[in-house]
Amino acid sequence: MHGITPKGKQEEVMALPAKGHIVVLGTAGSGKTTIALLRSHHLANIPENGRVLLVTFNGALVEYMRGISKSRSAKLVVENYHKFARGYLNSRGKMPRWNGILSPDEKAYYIEQAVEELKKEHPAESTLRRSKEFFIDEITFIEKFGVADLAAYNEAERIGRAAANIKRENRKWIFAVYKKYIELREAAGRKYDWDDLAFYVYNELQDDENERRYTHIIVDEGQDFSPMMIKSLVDAVADGGSFTFFGDVAQQIYGSRLSWRDSGINADKVWRFDVNYRNPATITAFAKDITESEYWRQDGDMVEATAQIAEGPKPILVKFSNKPREMAWVVERAISTGKTSSTVIVCRTRADIDSFLRVLKNKGCDATEIDKDTPGYAHIKTVYLTTFHAAKGLEFDNVFVPFLTDDKLPDPDTVANAVSEEDAYIDEIKLLYVATTRSKYGLYMTYSGTLSPLFPEDSDSCDFHDEEEVE
Numbered sequence: 001m002h003g004i005t006p007k008g009k010q011e012e013v014m015a016l017p018a019k020g021h022i023v024v025l026g027t028a029g030s031g032k033t034t035i036a037l038l039r040s041h042h043l044a045n046i047p048e049n050g051r052v053l054l055v056t057f058n059g060a061l062v063e064y065m066r067g068i069s070k071s072r073s074a075k076l077v078v079e080n081y082h083k084f085a086r087g088y089l090n091s092r093g094k095m096p097r098w099n100g101i102l103s104p105d106e107k108a109y110y111i112e113q114a115v116e117e118l119k120k121e122h123p124a125e126s127t128l129r130r131s132k133e134f135f136i137d138e139i140t141f142i143e144k145f146g147v148a149d150l151a152a153y154n155e156a157e158r159i160g161r162a163a164a165n166i167k168r169e170n171r172k173w174i175f176a177v178y179k180k181y182i183e184l185r186e187a188a189g190r191k192y193d194w195d196d197l198a199f200y201v202y203n204e205l206q207d208d209e210n211e212r213r214y215t216h217i218i219v220d221e222g223q224d225f226s227p228m229m230i231k232s233l234v235d236a237v238a239d240g241g242s243f244t245f246f247g248d249v250a251q252q253i254y255g256s257r258l259s260w261r262d263s264g265i266n267a268d269k270v271w272r273f274d275v276n277y278r279n280p281a282t283i284t285a286f287a288k289d290i291t292e293s294e295y296w297r298q299d300g301d302m303v304e305a306t307a308q309i310a311e312g313p314k315p316i317l318v319k320f321s322n323k324p325r326e327m328a329w330v331v332e333r334a335i336s337t338g339k340t341s342s343t344v345i346v347c348r349t350r351a352d353i354d355s356f357l358r359v360l361k362n363k364g365c366d367a368t369e370i371d372k373d374t375p376g377y378a379h380i381k382t383v384y385l386t387t388f389h390a391a392k393g394l395e396f397d398n399v400f401v402p403f404l405t406d407d408k409l410p411d412p413d414t415v416a417n418a419v420s421e422e423d424a425y426i427d428e429i430k431l432l433y434v435a436t437t438r439s440k441y442g443l444y445m446t447y448s449g450t451l452s453p454l455f456p457e458d459s460d461s462c463d464f465h466d467e468e469e470v471e
């Protein structure tokens with residue numbers, strides 16, 4: 001973080017009084033994480049200020065933030081939402097010691113059981129014959145939105161939902177499944193799942209008369225927080241304190257598609273960071289082509305870059321005749337750029353990461369897998385491996401995105417588990433956007449087989465090559 005001087009709107013946000021609610025939307029690489037960190041340190045260093053919480057979505061980004069912060073402050077806590085939620089519920093004696101939170105598979109199991117029980121009671125009801133995915137998706141919506149009762153559910157607008165056009169008169173059945181699910185899991189001694197933890201945090205805060213722990217709460221990557229997560233954080237701020245939200249709707253990759261605007265944030269003005277300090281103009285142009293795909297869902301909150309600082313080559317897409325050749329090229333190139341720069345290979349699945357790890361090892365390269373225990377990595381010259389999801393918020397000099405084929409992107413499991421194919425495509429194309437905008441210099445994409453439908457194949461901002469042209 002040394003040597004960064006906030007500029008333009010960044011400087012204006014740094015200077016805002018720490019009171020009330022502040023919203024900053026920004027394009028990729030516009031300094032959201034940087035300003036979130038600088039402002040957190042600034043607030044924590046003011047002697048009369050109370051504690052500051054900087055909260056983000058995934059553990060990898062928490063470690064990254066800790067890595068790039070050169071200073072420490074006893075008054076600043078950096079953690080992800082789930083750690084905050086578990087810690088808070090624990091402090092209130094509401095977190096069981098063991099197995100408090102259902103895994104997604106366990107949640108699916110109890111929802112299926114709930115549907116089966118209701119079917120026995122109401123065998124003629126057709127709504128109960130809808131798919132398991134449908135119920136999981138809808139119950140997750142109820143949880144993330146914090147829908148308290150059937151009346152509120154009937155009122156709740158469904159945002160960005162293509163397939164779940166549920167008639168109002170049938171919503172009572174879905175709500176009944178939700179209620180039954182809660183009943184079954186409670187009977188099994190289980191209190192929460194990952195999607196409704198925030199709902200319980202929020203409810204607990206309503207009854208909590210103790211002084212709030214944090215005076216200032218700052219959220220980075222806020223686009224992936226559910227409305228209930230934001231609501232609970234807004235409520236967790238001490239009287240007279242501040243809540244600041246940083247986000248980029250173009251990078252919303254956890255499938256919630258719910259807006260921060262439904263989260264109880266009350267800001268007079270929305271700040272828009274539109275200078276991209278990370279990506280060269282060549283990459284920004286390519287990323288823009290991704291957003292013009294038929295699968296991209298436009299959103300008025302998206303901020304487009306109006307200026308870039310960095311320079312770099314045009315991205316390339318290379319077609320190979322088979323996968324071993326593709327992997328050999330990616331590995332050789334990544335090892336080569338990894339000697340002088342930070343280099344990452346971004347994969348859709350962990351299985352693909354493992355395949356690359358093996359090939360890299362055979363070539364004598366001990367690549368580092370990025371997870372929540374890998375701090376400050378992006379500044380080290382070496383080869384990293386990560387998933388699309390864990391790459392969010394990070395940056396590297398060179399980014400390789402292999403396996404851009406129709407059987408890998410969109411991920412078939414994600415498509416199979418989605419309510420509709422369209423929903424899955426809308427989420428998966430954002431992964432491509434996130435991965436490509438991680439690069440400070442080079443972007444190398446490859447495939448063998450049929451190109452992914454999510455790739456903007458008419459893009460003028462990418463050079464297309466066959467394998468013999470790059471060997």
Ligand SMILES: Nc1ncnc2c1ncn2[C@@H]1O[C@H](COP(=O)(O)OP(=O)(O)OP(=O)(O)O)[C@@H](O)[C@H]1O
Pocket residue numbers: 004005006007010026027028029030031032033034035248251277278392393394395437
């Ligand atoms: N004022 C500035 N001067 C110089 N460099 C800056 C400035 N602001 C940000 N940067 C640099 O730009 C890069 C991107 O910043 P940062 O990661 O904070 O962006 P972001 O908006 O959080 O991006 P994303 O949402 O894509 O993860 C970093 O390398 C950061 O150091």
